[in-house]
Amino acid sequence: MLRQYLEVKAEYPDALLMIRMGDFYEMFFEDARTAAPLLEVQLTARNRGGENEAPMCGIPHHALESYLGKILAAGLKVAICDQVEDPALAKGLVRREVTRVVTPGTLSDPELLDSKEENLLAGLVWDDRGKADSGSGAFLDLSTGTFYVRRWKSAEDAVEDLALIRPREILFHAASGIESFPPAVVEWAERECPCRTVLPGDRLFDPKRAGDLLLRQFGAGSLRGFGLEEGEPAVRAAAAALAYAQETQKSRLEHVRGLAVQEARDRLILDAATLTNLEVFRSTKEGTGATAGPAAARRRGTLLGVLDRTVTAPGGRTLREWLRRPLVDPEAIAERHRAVGALAADNPRRERLRERLSRIGDPERLLTRAVLGTLTPREAAGLRDGLAEVPGIFAELKTAQGDLEHALEPAEAPLLARIAAVDPLTALHAELARVLEEAPSPSLQDGGVIAAGVDEELDKYRSLTRDSKRHILALEVREKERTGISSLKIRFNKVFGYYLEVTRANQERVPADYIRKQTLVNAERYVTPEIKELEEQILSAEERQIHLEQEFFRRLTAVVAAAAQGLTALADALGTLDTLAAFAEVAARHRYVRPRMHAAGEPLVLREGRHPVVEQASRDVFVPNDAELDNEKSQIVLLTGPNMGGKSTYLRQVALIVLMAQAGSFVPAEEASIGVVDRIFTRVGASDDLARGESTFMVEMIETANILRHATSKSLVILDEVGRGTATFDGLSLAWAIVEYLHEHRRPKTLFATHYHELTELATLLPRIVNRTMAVKEWEDRIVFLRRVVAGSADKSYGIHVARLAGLPGEVIARAGEILANLESQEYDMTGKPRLARGSKAPAAPEQPAQLTLFTPPEQIVAGVLRDTDVERLTPLAALNLLHSLKVRLG
Numbered sequence: 001m002l003r004q005y006l007e008v009k010a011e012y013p014d015a016l017l018m019i020r021m022g023d024f025y026e027m028f029f030e031d032a033r034t035a036a037p038l039l040e041v042q043l044t045a046r047n048r049g050g051e052n053e054a055p056m057c058g059i060p061h062h063a064l065e066s067y068l069g070k071i072l073a074a075g076l077k078v079a080i081c082d083q084v085e086d087p088a089l090a091k092g093l094v095r096r097e098v099t100r101v102v103t104p105g106t107l108s109d110p111e112l113l114d115s116k117e118e119n120l121l122a123g124l125v126w127d128d129r130g131k132a133d134s135g136s137g138a139f140l141d142l143s144t145g146t147f148y149v150r151r152w153k154s155a156e157d158a159v160e161d162l163a164l165i166r167p168r169e170i171l172f173h174a175a176s177g178i179e180s181f182p183p184a185v186v187e188w189a190e191r192e193c194p195c196r197t198v199l200p201g202d203r204l205f206d207p208k209r210a211g212d213l214l215l216r217q218f219g220a221g222s223l224r225g226f227g228l229e230e231g232e233p234a235v236r237a238a239a240a241a242l243a244y245a246q247e248t249q250k251s252r253l254e255h256v257r258g259l260a261v262q263e264a265r266d267r268l269i270l271d272a273a274t275l276t277n278l279e280v281f282r283s284t285k286e287g288t289g290a291t292a293g294p295a296a297a298r299r300r301g302t303l304l305g306v307l308d309r310t311v312t313a314p315g316g317r318t319l320r321e322w323l324r325r326p327l328v329d330p331e332a333i334a335e336r337h338r339a340v341g342a343l344a345a346d347n348p349r350r351e352r353l354r355e356r357l358s359r360i361g362d363p364e365r366l367l368t369r370a371v372l373g374t375l376t377p378r379e380a381a382g383l384r385d386g387l388a389e390v391p392g393i394f395a396e397l398k399t400a401q402g403d404l405e406h407a408l409e410p411a412e413a414p415l416l417a418r419i420a421a422v423d424p425l426t427a428l429h430a431e432l433a434r435v436l437e438e439a440p441s442p443s444l445q446d447g448g449v450i451a452a453g454v455d456e457e458l459d460k461y462r463s464l465t466r467d468s469k470r471h472i473l474a475l476e477v478r479e480k481e482r483t484g485i486s487s488l489k490i491r492f493n494k495v496f497g498y499y500l501e502v503t504r505a506n507q508e509r510v511p512a513d514y515i516r517k518q519t520l521v522n523a524e525r526y527v528t529p530e531i532k533e534l535e536e537q538i539l540s541a542e543e544r545q546i547h548l549e550q551e552f553f554r555r556l557t558a559v560v561a562a563a564a565q566g567l568t569a570l571a572d573a574l575g576t577l578d579t580l581a582a583f584a585e586v587a588a589r590h591r592y593v594r595p596r597m598h599a600a601g602e603p604l605v606l607r608e609g610r611h612p613v614v615e616q617a618s619r620d621v622f623v624p625n626d627a628e629l630d631n632e633k634s635q636i637v638l639l640t641g642p643n644m645g646g647k648s649t650y651l652r653q654v655a656l657i658v659l660m661a662q663a664g665s666f667v668p669a670e671e672a673s674i675g676v677v678d679r680i681f682t683r684v685g686a687s688d689d690l691a692r693g694e695s696t697f698m699v700e701m702i703e704t705a706n707i708l709r710h711a712t713s714k715s716l717v718i719l720d721e722v723g724r725g726t727a728t729f730d731g732l733s734l735a736w737a738i739v740e741y742l743h744e745h746r747r748p749k750t751l752f753a754t755h756y757h758e759l760t761e762l763a764t765l766l767p768r769i770v771n772r773t774m775a776v777k778e779w780e781d782r783i784v785f786l787r788r789v790v791a792g793s794a795d796k797s798y799g800i801h802v803a804r805l806a807g808l809p810g811e812v813i814a815r816a817g818e819i820l821a822n823l824e825s826q827e828y829d830m831t832g833k834p835r836l837a838r839g840s841k842a843p844a845a846p847e848q849p850a851q852l853t854l855f856t857p858p859e860q861i862v863a864g865v866l867r868d869t870d871v872e873r874l875t876p877l878a879a880l881n882l883l884h885s886l887k888v889r890l891g
């Protein structure tokens with residue numbers, strides 16, 4: 001047996017091998033040592049203490065799925081080796097074969113997947129035709145059949161996409177191995193994706209083979225219809241991902257019937273930093289890792305948590321896709337808005353739709369299970385029950401468009417009309433309903449899966465299994481009537497099986513076709529061909545019943561797999577409807593309004609806008625604010641104000657409202673008029689990347705550099721406290737230069753929050769910069785945050801007041817007040833530095849060369865220096881140098 005194990009293991013060296021042995025899956029040698037602590041099972045040994053001792057561990061075969069999750073979470077692969085012949089019929093060792101290889105990127109088991117998230121396998125190819133700065137990635141969700149490619153012009157683009165998509169598994173496809181990939185791509189994969197595979201040379205595709213594989217898969221004559229050119233890296237990336245998935249699943253994957261090319265210009269671009277800063281999918285309080293807590297916890301405090309009122313798995317995945325890749329075409333956006341408006345206008349009808357949608361299950365992933373041959377009877381029944389709801393959903397939808405006088409006319413919601421026109425697959429539902437029991441058993445091995453009336457032979461065996469005693473009694477009655485022996489009995493024992501027992505007094509009535517089997521003192525025992533046939537049928541009926549049920553279920557599974565195209569289209573339509581209904585539900589509950597969408601470059605105007613997440617999380621009444629950005633008069637808004645005044649909330653709410661609007665949602669405002677943007681950039685908060693040797697300030701500058709390189713006049717830029725991570729003069733200089741650059745070169749609509757009050761002078765120098773501030777009210781020695789954005793600028797930050805609220809010791813607060821007073825009164829020593837240490841017990845610092853501030857009026861600085869200079873202690877040379885420096889300053 002161990003020889004068999006080692007032979008199979010040699011074919012799958014990079015996977016843990018689980019081999020079926022009776023009721024257990026066993027692992028041996030290094031696989032056992034690796035798996036035992038992960039699975040929390042006992043590591044034991046075969047032939048313990050002997051020369052051929054083999055470490056081993058095992059798990060019950062029926063609990064495989066629950067254990068698989070622990071291994072896959074560690075980024076490992078598992079090869080499942082099953083018995084492929086009946087042990088009772090096997091001669092010698094039972095034949096075993098690997099029936100599938102389970103990897104993090106090729107999962108299809110519902111128990112191991114988040115129903116509302118994608119599970120992506122990525123195939124990466126870097127151009128080896130002399131274009132070292134370009135590559136492609138193919139992304140396949142085996143559980144749904146979603147398949148698309150992205151093209152990259154640089155390693156930076158690739159890393160940005162990978163960080164956004166976050167595949168569970170990565171394949172590197174290159175003749176020269178991983179060395180041909182840019183270091184930045186490899187570093188990201190090693191840091192963020194535990195499961196990585198470098199495809200060996202014998203599994204690589206040349207351009208011709210790659211194209212042929214895809215054409216066979218899609219039944220197409222040319223790849224140009226998919227937006228691809230034969231031989232390009234995207235084709236090889238797609239072929240690598242598809243072939244790997246086919247090989248691991250031992251299937252042709254008939255449900256993967258198309259390949260989309262995703263172009264950046266087709267959607268609003270949101271990089272990973274922006275999604276993180278805006279907390280679209282994950283709250284920064286919960287962490288950002290792939291396993292940072294359960295799904296509910298990860299979504300708490302996020303935009304997804306606010307908008308996800310979907311009731312179906314396809315709807316949840318559609319919502320994530322819409323938020324990750326919002327639209328840029330105003331008409332397409334308006335089409336979604338019209339559909340949301342139609343659904344939001346009638347609460348009772350929307351509730352009925354959502355109730356029906358909640359019962360449809362997950363047709364996409366059930367289709368995949370059918371294609372892979374892993375669909376269970378209860379999953380098939382779930383698909384049947386879900387399809388039963390579809391005609392009612394579409395009927396409700398058509399009614400919703402047709403009879404609402406106070407809502408939109410049918411022609412105004414064409415998206416809903418297209419959804420209602422999708423094939424409801426009534427024929428597939430009818431076949432599932434005909435073949436399946438109403439409530440089938442969980443496993444085919446238990447029987448009770450196929451309905452009565454489907455097959456006469458199956459009904460007979462089921463009847464024999466269920467009613468064997470009744471059949472025996474019926475035969476007994478017939479024999480009594482035929483022979484006239486009223487005392488005749490049919491009995492059973494383990495030696496003879498079923499037999500007829502006749503007393504000696506009735507021996508003369510025994511028919512000639514009775515065969516004597518045993519003589520007793522007072523009776524004789526007989527068998528007949530009929531009773532032997534009935535016995536054989538009864539004893540083998542359960543086995544035959546299960547065999548027939550398995551055969552009929554395999555046929556049914558094939559019917560489901562054959563409906564792949566229709567099921568995929570239906571799931572897509574229902575997911576779209578569910579997402580639109582979720583948007584409508586949120587809009588109705590929270591007073592969201594439909595935004596007016598305009599072409600790129602048009603102004604952004606919000607009246608009484610609100611932060612969608614903070615509004616729902618806050619116990620206090622949320623204070624709404626206006627926002628106005630355009631490319632002519634108010635391209636850049638410089639926002640000043642105190643800490644805790646609400647600057648960051650305001651910046652984020654503007655960006656989130658734009659994102660929501662372009663995704664198709666209504667928005668939290670009294671009125672919204674939005675010119676679509678091509679990208680949203682954000683630079684907020686403080687973070688570092690110590691693993692890469694990058695400080696907080698370095699990360700800040702890297703993200704800012706990305707914005708300055710890629711922002712356009714159609715972009716929206718959110719910058720919060722840029723430059724605060726370094727010395728004051730350095731930071732202020734950088735912030736000043738960044739604002740100037742955005743004004744003069746890129747000209748994106750920009751919200752720039754800062755504590756550098758000196759920056760507000762830019763509004764008097766540059767025409768498209770305006771000042772706004774967070775209003776506060778001072779009362780005695782305290783302040784009240786009004787949370788209102790008003791015209792003007794702040795002249796102080798109230799940081800000491802916030803420190804008092806945070807509970808700093810009174811002595812620290814008082815001393816900080818003294819230092820602040822020195823700064824605000826512009827008191828300088830002879831070096832031109834503020835006298836921060838006045839009254840301090842610290843030793844005096846050594847004299848330093850003079851350094852003058854940037855924005856203080858020079859006359860004021862000169863007067864301050866002269867006032868504090870002790871001329872009696874100046875040497876003639878020092879006096880001349882001081883006089884020269886002051887004259888230069890004034891000049």
